[in-house]
């Protein structure tokens with residue numbers, strides 16, 4: 001008996017297919033159509049086409065370690081389950097912590113000795129730690145682990161440092177001081193969703209999009225590469241997500257224009273590694289840092305409601321994850337890499353996402369404290385290199401261990 005299977009094919013994607021095949025830029029309406037479609041196979045196919053043009057069979061991972069220096073934070077963002085408020089009448093929560101520089105260096109050195117090439121360090125906005133703590137932290141890691149890439153501090157932390165430094169420093173002064181102390185790049189966190197309504201409802205006391213872009217623009221002008229994130233699947237709309245990505249694309253156009261116009265600039269190969277003029281991991285760092293940089297990677301972060309003030313929300317589904325990642329690959333034609341951060345998506349979904357535009361699997365991670373699924377009760381979230389390579393290989397791609405500029409190691 002013949003069974004009539006309802007087709008999921010979406011005629012609205014035909015015009016988008018033509019643009020993608022011709023290498024033309026997509027617009028707001030295209031982004032919305034992609035995010036709303038039920039035709040998951042077509043957007044996967046289109047995103048995979050772009051991903052293959054950029055990266056061929058390669059799928060990247062990094063041997064890294066995430067380290068949080070404190071979970072004490074003066075903010076109370078509603079999507080966040082990580083923060084513990086500074087002591088008031090009731091005292092600090094029993095699971096609030098603040099790590100000493102020595103403790104963090106021990107963690108970083110242990111990772112370095114076991115082959116890590118990158119540490120990813122972020123924390124809450126601590127009310128009393130002075131700016132010297134962050135400089136000493138970078139110096140101490142740099143001195144103990146000379147070639148370990150230090151990717152640290154979201155734009156929100158950088159703005160916090162401008163306020164706590166004495167005398168007060170500008171964003172550029174803070175970034176220069178951190179770079180002299182050993183900082184190599186900035187992660188993409190803190191962007192959330194660039195929209196005033198969502199900002200006011202979900203993270204009112206956090207600095208907004210203007211500051212986030214100021215920090216990333218300044219970092220790029222100083223030759224410090226950065227990533228960009230988008231926290232999705234909470235109270236934002238599809239339009240908010242598309243606008244968020246288009247704002248990043250506009251910023252990246254300007255960053256790449258500066259980079260490509262610079263006669264002295266480090267990298268003519270801006271499509272793969274903006275700002276990468278440093279020695280490959282394992283060698284001594286190059287004498288002079290890059291003079292311009294740009295976003296290296298876009299990281300859509302799937303909202304995990306557990307333990308947050310938004311715990312009544314369901315969070316994004318697997319289909320929404322794939323649609324969002326594929327839409328990102330198709331809209332963000334000027335950001336070379338797209339990451340599925342497996343801690344938030346789950347390793348299984350991140351594996352599938354490799355065929356929906358993703359080329360970067362992040363890495364071994366080991367400890368992750370910012371999000372935990374209920375009932376797990378642990379911040380030990382680790383994939384071994386063998387597990388990552390198996391997931392990538394099984395999906396039909398070639399696993400490539402990368403350094404922090406996406407060069408194969």
Ligand code: V47
Nearest residue numbers: 079080187188189190227231301302303304341371
């Ligand atoms: O800024 C907080 C997000 C970010 C939750 O640059 C949450 O390579 C989901 O930025 N559910 C920090 N997300 C993490 C981050 C990151 C992670 C991995 C790689 C990179 C990179 C950057 O985590 C925060 C916020 O947007 N976040 N709470 C939550 N409940």
